[in-house]
Amino acid sequence: MSSSRRSRQASSSSRISDDQITDLISKLRQSIPEIRQNRRSNTVSASKVLQETCNYIRNLNKEADDLSDRLTQLLESIDPNSPQAAVIRSLING
Amino acid sequence: MASLISDIEPPTSTTSDLVRRKKRSSASSAASSRSSASSVSGEIHARWRSEKQQRIYSAKLFQALQQVRLNSSASTSSSPTAQKRGKAVREAADRALAVSARGRTLWSRAILANRIKLKFRKQRRPRATMAIPAMTTVVSSSSNRSRKRRVSVLRLNKKSIPDVNRKVRVLGRLVPGCGKQSVPVILEEATDYIQALEMQVRAMNSLVQLLSSYGSAPPPI
Numbered sequence: 001m002s003s004s005r006r007s008r009q010a011s012s013s014s015r016i017s018d019d020q021i022t023d024l025i026s027k028l029r030q031s032i033p034e035i036r037q038n039r040r041s042n043t044v045s046a047s048k049v050l051q052e053t054c055n056y057i058r059n060l061n062k063e064a065d066d067l068s069d070r071l072t073q074l075l076e077s078i079d080p081n082s083p084q085a086a087v088i089r090s091l092i093n094g
Numbered sequence: 095m096a097s098l099i100s101d102i103e104p105p106t107s108t109t110s111d112l113v114r115r116k117k118r119s120s121a122s123s124a125a126s127s128r129s130s131a132s133s134v135s136g137e138i139h140a141r142w143r144s145e146k147q148q149r150i151y152s153a154k155l156f157q158a159l160q161q162v163r164l165n166s167s168a169s170t171s172s173s174p175t176a177q178k179r180g181k182a183v184r185e186a187a188d189r190a191l192a193v194s195a196r197g198r199t200l201w202s203r204a205i206l207a208n209r210i211k212l213k214f215r216k217q218r219r220p221r222a223t224m225a226i227p228a229m230t231t232v233v234s235s236s237s238n239r240s241r242k243r244r245v246s247v248l249r250l251n252k253k254s255i256p257d258v259n260r261k262v263r264v265l266g267r268l269v270p271g272c273g274k275q276s277v278p279v280i281l282e283e284a285t286d287y288i289q290a291l292e293m294q295v296r297a298m299n300s301l302v303q304l305l306s307s308y309g310s311a312p313p314p315i
Binding site for chain 2: 020021024025027028031032046047050051053054056057058060061063064065067068069070071072074075076
């Protein structure tokens with residue numbers, strides 16, 4: 001069933017076709033590991049892709065928050081003027 | 095029958111579609127921020143995974159963290175709470191990430207422009223999304239019509255139109271600066287933001303391991 005380009009409701013982005021949105025969702029899907037590893041089916045519903053994307057972003061943000069707290073504790077245990085910090089800086093920049 | 099997305103797509107039409115869509119979006123938004131071609135866009139996405147970019151970001155991240163520590167120690171004699179310092183570290187990491195993106199994307203410009211991170215954190219409240227049966231879908235669709243919708247209509251599947259729209263809106267709130275953007279912009283920004291976040295997590299993991307190994311044991315020399 002072919003759908004017309006114009007939607008029934010006025011929208012500022014009505015010129016974007018469904019095929020282009022489908023293409024964008026396909027590219028988004030390749031960024032999600034859970035769906036990426038799903039080899040059984042080559043096709044996934046758009047709704048599921050979006051749901052997994054939201055979950056994945058939330059997980060990444062939580063992981064970054066946890067790592068931030070851990071980095072805070074580690075930075076306090078190391079004096080920035082100590083030779084250890086200098087070694088760390090040289091390792092990172094080297 | 096559920097609407098499906100397949101991987102089988104000719105690359106030439108994809109490229110032409112990308113070029114066409116970019117021109118339209120730039121014309122409609124009256125901003126020249128999206129003047130880069132599709133090949134450059136592909137390179138931007140690939141940049142997040144290169145080893146050189148990872149190393150550059152790690153160096154910036156470490157400098158930003160030291161700056162945060164100096165600021166926190168200089169500002170108050172009494173040490174602030176660990177939770178506030180954790181937030182400061184995260185904000186520094188986000189800004190370093192946005193600087194690495196060089197303002198090419200909406201989310202990076204939003205992070206650099208937004209100095210008050212409370213708004214950003216409030217937007218990240220998770221909301222439970224329940225599966226909607228067919229009957230409720232019709233009701234939801236009729237109720238959605240009364241509201242003024244800024245998101246374009248996805249016609250991948252008639253029954254899932256309200257569901258897809260709602261999830262794109264939730265996704266837009268998770269990506270900085272995309273709360274009120276159109277569907278294609280949200281999808282494009284989310285793709286780039288995910289890869290940037292992945293690099294951030296990798297860099298912070300490396301730093302944690304490095305600092306742990308040096309903090310626990312004395313130097314061998």
